[in-house]
Amino acid sequence: MNIVIYDGSFEGLMTAVFEIYEYKIVQPNIVNSNKETGSLFGKVHEVHTNKDKTARVFKKLKDKLTPNAFSNLYKTFLSETREIENLLYRYIAYILSSNASVENDYSNPDVLALQQLSRKVHREKHRMEAFVRFQLTQDQLYFCLIQPDYNVLSLISKHFEKRYADQRWLIYDSRRKYGLYYDLKRVEEVSMRFENDFNDKAALKTICDEKEELYQKLWCIYFGSVNIAARKNMKLHIQHMPKRYWRYLTEKNNIN
Amino acid sequence: MSDRIKEKLNILADAAKYDVSCSSSGSNRKNKDKGLGNASNGICHAYTEDGRCVSLLKILLTNFCIYDCAYCVSRKSNDIKRAAFTVQEVVDLTINFYRRNYIEGLFLSSGIFTNADYTMERLVQVAKKLRLEHNFNGYIHLKAIPGASEELMKEAGKWADRLSINVEMPTEKSLALLAPDKKREDMIKPMQYLKQEILANKEEKKIFKKAPSFAPAGQSTQMVIGATPETDLEILYMANGFYKTMNMRRVYYSGYVPISNDNRLPAIGTPVPMIRENRLYQADWLMRFYGFKVNEIVDKQNPLLDIDIDPKLGWALRNMNLFPMDINTIDYQLLMRVPGIGIQSANKITAARKFSRMTWEHLKKIGISMNRAKYFIHTDSEFEKKDLQPLQIKQIIMQEGNSKYKPNFSSQLKMF
Ligand code: SF4
Numbered sequence: 001m002n003i004v005i006y007d008g009s010f011e012g013l014m015t016a017v018f019e020i021y022e023y024k025i026v027q028p029n030i031v032n033s034n035k036e037t038g039s040l041f042g043k044v045h046e047v048h049t050n051k052d053k054t055a056r057v058f059k060k061l062k063d064k065l066t067p068n069a070f071s072n073l074y075k076t077f078l079s080e081t082r083e084i085e086n087l088l089y090r091y092i093a094y095i096l097s098s099n100a101s102v103e104n105d106y107s108n109p110d111v112l113a114l115q116q117l118s119r120k121v122h123r124e125k126h127r128m129e130a131f132v133r134f135q136l137t138q139d140q141l142y143f144c145l146i147q148p149d150y151n152v153l154s155l156i157s158k159h160f161e162k163r164y165a166d167q168r169w170l171i172y173d174s175r176r177k178y179g180l181y182y183d184l185k186r187v188e189e190v191s192m193r194f195e196n197d198f199n200d201k202a203a204l205k206t207i208c209d210e211k212e213e214l215y216q217k218l219w220c221i222y223f224g225s226v227n228i229a230a231r232k233n234m235k236l237h238i239q240h241m242p243k244r245y246w247r248y249l250t251e252k253n254n255i256n
Numbered sequence: 257m258s259d260r261i262k263e264k265l266n267i268l269a270d271a272a273k274y275d276v277s278c279s280s281s282g283s284n285r286k287n288k289d290k291g292l293g294n295a296s297n298g299i300c301h302a303y304t305e306d307g308r309c310v311s312l313l314k315i316l317l318t319n320f321c322i323y324d325c326a327y328c329v330s331r332k333s334n335d336i337k338r339a340a341f342t343v344q345e346v347v348d349l350t351i352n353f354y355r356r357n358y359i360e361g362l363f364l365s366s367g368i369f370t371n372a373d374y375t376m377e378r379l380v381q382v383a384k385k386l387r388l389e390h391n392f393n394g395y396i397h398l399k400a401i402p403g404a405s406e407e408l409m410k411e412a413g414k415w416a417d418r419l420s421i422n423v424e425m426p427t428e429k430s431l432a433l434l435a436p437d438k439k440r441e442d443m444i445k446p447m448q449y450l451k452q453e454i455l456a457n458k459e460e461k462k463i464f465k466k467a468p469s470f471a472p473a474g475q476s477t478q479m480v481i482g483a484t485p486e487t488d489l490e491i492l493y494m495a496n497g498f499y500k501t502m503n504m505r506r507v508y509y510s511g512y513v514p515i516s517n518d519n520r521l522p523a524i525g526t527p528v529p530m531i532r533e534n535r536l537y538q539a540d541w542l543m544r545f546y547g548f549k550v551n552e553i554v555d556k557q558n559p560l561l562d563i564d565i566d567p568k569l570g571w572a573l574r575n576m577n578l579f580p581m582d583i584n585t586i587d588y589q590l591l592m593r594v595p596g597i598g599i600q601s602a603n604k605i606t607a608a609r610k611f612s613r614m615t616w617e618h619l620k621k622i623g624i625s626m627n628r629a630k631y632f633i634h635t636d637s638e639f640e641k642k643d644l645q646p647l648q649i650k651q652i653i654m655q656e657g658n659s660k661y662k663p664n665f666s667s668q669l670k671m672f
Binding site: 136217 | 258261262265266269270272273274287290291292293294297299300301302303304305306307308309310313314349352353355356357358391511513514527528530604607608610611612614618621622
């Protein structure tokens with residue numbers, strides 16, 4: 001095994017792929033330098049993220065892949081699952097080694113795995129577009145905390161920018177400790193420290209707009225009254241809104 | 257003041273919930289001049305405890321009504337709390353819910369007060385205010401009030417994404433029995449009018465891209481099922497007719513929730529026909545996306561959908577002479593018809609078999625439901641060889657299957 005260490009960024013990974021070819025590294029095991037990996041045996045090659053090399057890998061891939069399959073590479077990367085680097089490398093190697101287009105060859109386990117993972121990430125993107133619940137602060141900022149399973153902030157940015165073009169908003173990933181902030185002109189990535197726990201009712205009240213509580217209440221009333229008790233089906237309910245998301249959902253934290 | 261609005265919302269959301277449509281897709285309204293919202297992707301923001309999607313703020317403007325339709329909670333003779341929103345209250349609720357990402361937009365319906373035009377005019381005002389005063393580009397679905405004037409319909413189409421007129425009952429006879437104030441004709445005529453306007457607008461847009469839209473998400477309708485004795489055959493033929501002749505985007509089937517002791521209707525406590533409703537939606541999908549003709553799903557010999565199994569499996573079991581099919585060669589249209597294979601799996605299989613001959617292992621990995629499909633397909637070397645009769649296959653599949661609707665259904669049955 002030859003160990004290839006990169007900095008955890010997508011560009012870094014693409015540079016790593018480039019260098020595996022460049023230095024003819026056989027049996028590479030790509031490892032994220034930010035992750036605890038235990039002891040590593042084997043020769044170590046360290047990658048320095050390089051724009052040029054990244055661009056060259058992209059170009060090659062764009063020649064071989066449909067735009068959809070190309071964007072799936074990035075989506076899959078955002079899944080942050082174990083061994084994702086090696087899966088992506090094997091996939092890329094397979095794509096580059098074949099003359100025909102093989103992105104739909106689902107009999108190849110890596111092609112299938114990539115497709116399935118990218119769908120999961122895609123689903124998480126949709127969930128976040130659905131489950132964001134903004135709260136309005138006194139200085140008229142709409143803010144929201146989320147904890148997505150996958151690192152999807154970059155994927156939802158466009159959606160919120162287009163939709164909420166006339167209000168300032170902040171969506172913060174409280175697990176990965178960074179967020180998106182829109183200032184009526186553009187979206188920026190921000191990281192900040194919160195002193196308050198925003199699930200704490202009292203703390204929240206001090207920063208929220210005076211109407212905020214009313215609208216949360218109204219939303220909860222609405223959520224309650226559209227339910228048809230005679231049709232109750234909790235299994236279906238939880239399948240659509242898994243419990244792990246409830247923490248930040250206004251209607252699931254009824255402030256009665 | 258805030259207590260009153262809470263009470264109104266409680267009453268007027270509660271009264272609106274029996275309209276099952278909650279779709280917010282099919283429009284393509286873009287955000288204009290950095291305003292608020294867009295209506296492009298139809299997101300479900302929440303799910304009720306009965307598992308239905310919450311995408312729109314679905315409310316009545318008022319539940320006062322001059323009519324007395326037996327199946328409706330808002331009927332004149334029903335002794336319930338009444339309330340009415342002002343136009344401004346609906347606008348404020350919509351905007352504030354939308355800004356918090358609770359909803360995709362508004363679905364506004366109403367009981368009929370004073371007369372059809374008076375009611376319709378108020379609905380139109382809400383939509384117009386949202387669009388013009390708030391530059392709101394989210395989704396708006398307005399109920400078109402039967403009997404309202406064509407000018408008002410036209411105005412409504414200018415601001416709304418979707419308009420709907422509910423036929424309410426699958427046949428004219430049932431309508432006459434349960435909603436004696438309503439005439440079928442008052443529903444069909446505006447539908448035809450909307451159909452023409454929508455089509456004309458589409459043509460216009462082909463020539464002038466900038467032409468203002470008219471109900472870009474089209475029209476839909478709903479019928480209550482299980483309140484009256486119609487068969488699935490009657491229901492599905494009627495739906496099919498709406499798709500073919502009215503260009504309906506969607507027909508909704510709303511399982512009757514007993515709300516009245518009226519002896520023309522199922523008694524209070526009768527279970528909601530949820531499985532039947534689900535089967536009707538499945539049948540509807542087969543017609544719209546899987547290329548099934550309505551008479552392949554129900555016919556004179558089989559006027560009722562099988563409650564135990566989905567209509568695609570039902571069709572396959574009635575047509576065993578067509579199976580098993582060779583998974584490596586059958587064309588896409590037939591592939592979609594195999595029980596256990598949906599559109600996505602059919603796409604994957606057609607893509608993958610260009611590279612290698614499919615085996616059961618491949619099919620499993622692709623995610624098709626083999627415990628169904630295996631009776632209907634074969635690969636080069638694999639086939640479920642047991643000589644089984646359709647009825648036996650049905651039983652095996654039912655034993656293995658665990659439907660989302662079963663547990664609920666049986667617990668309801670236990671009550672009786
Ligand atoms: S007209 Fe509409 S609101 Fe009035 S009773 Fe009939 S169905 Fe209900």
